[in-house]
Amino acid sequence: MLLVAMIDVVYKDNHLRNFYLTPRRNYPLMVSNNTKLILKEKSQMRARPIFPVAFANVESDLFVGAVTERGDVVTAHRDGASHSMLLARLPDTAAEPLRQNMAALNAGVATMVEQANHARSEVHPARFPAHVQQLVVKYVSPAFQGLTQAGVDETRAADAAWKRATTPEPGIGTIRQEYRQLWRSLSLAERAARVENADLDELAAISEGWGFFPDLPQPVRDAIEARLVRLGTAKLHGLTGAFVKETSASEPLAAGPDAAQVKTAAEKLIDGYKQRREHLALVATTLRSVTIAIAAATELPIEVAYKLLMGRE
Incomplete structure (x- = not known):
């Protein structure tokens, strides 16, 4: 029974009785005890609205989910606007902590979505945002914080590994200083053209002095670092004796590192770093989109x- 109003009936003896009214089609106005409302002489009647036991117009779901190739997408619909969060699907090659925490976030969001949608028709609209905040703190915040920390740890580890691979040993003499002076006199196009055939000292001179070349485009910087990895890998394996070239009928006196194997090792290192950065980009996209959608909801x-998700509120 949907209650729409409450009637105060004041009798001659000032006795006050309250009746809950229910409109029924083709029937007289009835009270909750199924007795017709009869006002005695000189009685007064006052009506006031009350909060209904249930809403006549059921609210649509706050969150709507969809599955895509990139991952699960959950969209928050609020006041005619839509804000989507992407719970990215990480590949098996991603770091284990990233995959575990992403799965935990996905599960937490799913539980929050289910309970928020269920509560939307039961919680007063004025209290609903605060109710969703409580659900976020309970189900989403712990996993959000876990994924954030895993992402920060992986970022530090990936950057440290890349720095080790792209940082050459200290130079001897003034050769690197001379290379920097040369590069400062070159145009951007001339600098880019030199990278492919530059030796280790030349590229080391530039990587040690990025501040001298603030206008160097990022693609050129990336090319310098990639070649540093290749040259550094070749030097390392040459010193350690790894990937030694095998003798053959055509090269019976072959010696030194196998260039093909060295190149493969260097490319594996470069590709591995790129993959780690791609995985971290997916994590960052997820965290940003979750924050925006939760803010809307x-x-x-x-x-x-964001502070709510990070437990800083």
Whole structure:
């Protein structure tokens, strides 16, 4: 039974009785005890609205989910606007902590979505944003914080490994300083053209002095670092004796490192770093999109929603 109003009936003896009214089609106005409302002489009647036991117009779901090739997408619909979060699908090659925490976030969001959608028709609209905030803290925040920490740890590990691979040994003499002076006199096109055939000292001179070349485009910087990895890998394996070239009928006196194997090792290192950065980009996209969607669902500013997710509120 849907209650729409409450009637105060004041009798001559000032006795007050409350009746809950229910409109029924083709029937007289009835009260909750199924007795017709009869007002005695000089009685007064006052009506006031009350909060209904259930809403006549059921609210649509706050969150709607979809599965895509990139991952699960959950969209928050609020006041005619839509904000989507992407729970990215990480490949098996991604670091284990990233995959575990991404799975935990996916599960937490799924539970929050289910409970928020169920509560939307039961919780007063004025209290609903605060209710969603409580669900976020309970189900989403722990996994969000776990994925954030895993992402920070993986970023540090990937950057440290790349720095080791692209940092050459200290130079001897003034050769690297001379290379930097040469590069400062070159145009951007001339600098880019030199990278492919530059030796280890020349590229080391530039990587040690990035500040001298603030206008160097990022693609050129990336090419310098990639060639440093290749040259550094070749030098390392040459010193350690790894990937020694085998003798053959055509090269019976072959010696030194096998160039093909050295190149494969260097490319594997470069590709591995690129993959790690791609995985981290997916994690960053997930964290940003979750923050924006949660901000919309809870009616909070984005920075406040982020603090809520990170347990800083």
